[in-house]
Amino acid sequence: MISFICNNKEVTESCTGGLPVLDWIRSQTGLKGTKEGCREGDCGACTVIVGRPGDSGIEYSAVCSCLLPMGDIHGCHLVTIEGLTTGNSEDLTPFQQSFYDEAASQCGFCTPGMIMSLTGFLLGSHKLTTSAAIESLDGNICRCTGYISVKRAVENVMCELPEPTENRLEMLIEKGHIPEYFRTISVRLSKLPAHSTSVDGPVIAGGTDVYVHSSDELAGRHPSFLSRRDDLGRIVTDNDLVRIGSAVTFTQLRESSVITDLFPDLKEFLSRVSSTQIRSRATVGGNIVNASPIADMAIVFLALNASVTVSNRIIPLSEFYLGYKKLDMQEGEILTEISFTLPEPGSVLSSLKVGKREYLDIASVNSSMLLRIEDENENESNVILFARVAAGGVSPVPLLLKRTGDFLKGKILSENILQTACSVAVEEISPISDVRGSKEYKRELLMAQIRAHLTRGVMK
Ligand SMILES: Cc1cc2nc3c(=O)[nH]c(=O)nc-3n(C[C@H](O)[C@H](O)[C@H](O)COP(=O)(O)OP(=O)(O)OC[C@H]3O[C@@H](n4cnc5c(N)ncnc54)[C@H](O)[C@@H]3O)c2cc1C
Ligand code: FES
């Protein structure tokens, strides 16, 4: 049985845990505001908000219901567009009213998803700035209105919204963004019956890879959910080791002070990885196990010389990938942790990706470089003390460019050295031509990224 609160109503369901929440909403509830577009996490039309009890109360986030399994919302608050108001057609939230006033909706298919993303943003913990609100729509595609009137509608609401000093939930209720019943949810969730279900399916972390290609098959199964394992959801520093649980999401990584204090530029890179809805679910472990040659997290952790823990074996990530989608891991094993040693003081991590679109696109080529350059003030020669480079989209696996890093070590940065480093890197890779670009283009992209990493490193 799966128990949760849908909008203002307690629900207990006996469906399979693998059924996508989108299918349950549209077939079982009569609530049709949640739209089905791509079923691949790309369009955002199916966006709902999920509130999960956490260390600091209920943590709400906007997610794609097409990639969200029912078993993963047990004990949670599921909010659809209908749950934001009382049901009276005159009763609109400020965002809904502003979309109406600014004619920010034409056919209306994408509008519920946009309102849910914006409300999910308000319910989260971000600073309430207009630019951050607009950024929260990075996973919502509109194909007929265009985005200018949408932006205007968002700006109108955000400039009226105070930064809450204490209770954000109360402020949002007072301003009409959410109904009063939200006050009761915390207590009501704690009274839900415990979960009882058998497991006859695969391991699911965030589901953002498996549901894209196996949604129909998973709908009839009872998968095992890693999000239920608290031990896999933490980021800690243990002496000089940073340890990241495999079920840590991209959003948690982006908001972790442990990570952003060490690597301030990673936050910006992560904002170009998937979308707000996908980052709330996608996990670091899932990214590494999925073994895509362009996995964004894999290249970052390769540059950090990270290791992965699988059944108590600690394996260097650079040795974990044995070939295209082949891992040093047996079926049924769980990757529990990613860990790396704190880099030397003065090290800079630079990560870049180039795709066909700025938002919501996987890379044609991505790369990450950990770099330490001699302090310019002591010696103006820019000696590279250390460099480790990794790249994706240029071989069957996310690749550590060992020879390029070794070549750079001890060199004084100059145009000549930059050119030679690019030539060494190109010799290490074997890109293929595909929909993301020709092999020649991918070589050019990698060389441009290596230049950018090194020149950025000097400017730090
Ligand atoms: C719209 C969209 C945009 C995307 N954009 C990007 C992008 O920009 N960059 C990028 O790198 N990726 C992107 N992805 C891919 C995906 O979000 C990531 O690869 C994500 O990290 C997968 O993690 P997950 O937790 O969702 O994996 P899941 O789908 O839950 O699992 C993937 C596979 O790994 C297995 N698995 C998961 N965790 C473990 C574990 N701890 N131990 C053992 N097996 C495990 C599962 O059984 C499954 O086979 C995108 C996906 C979508 C849908
Ligand atoms: S239906 Fe397109 S993101 Fe879910």
Ligand code: FES
């Ligand atoms: S209003 Fe038609 S797709 Fe956005």
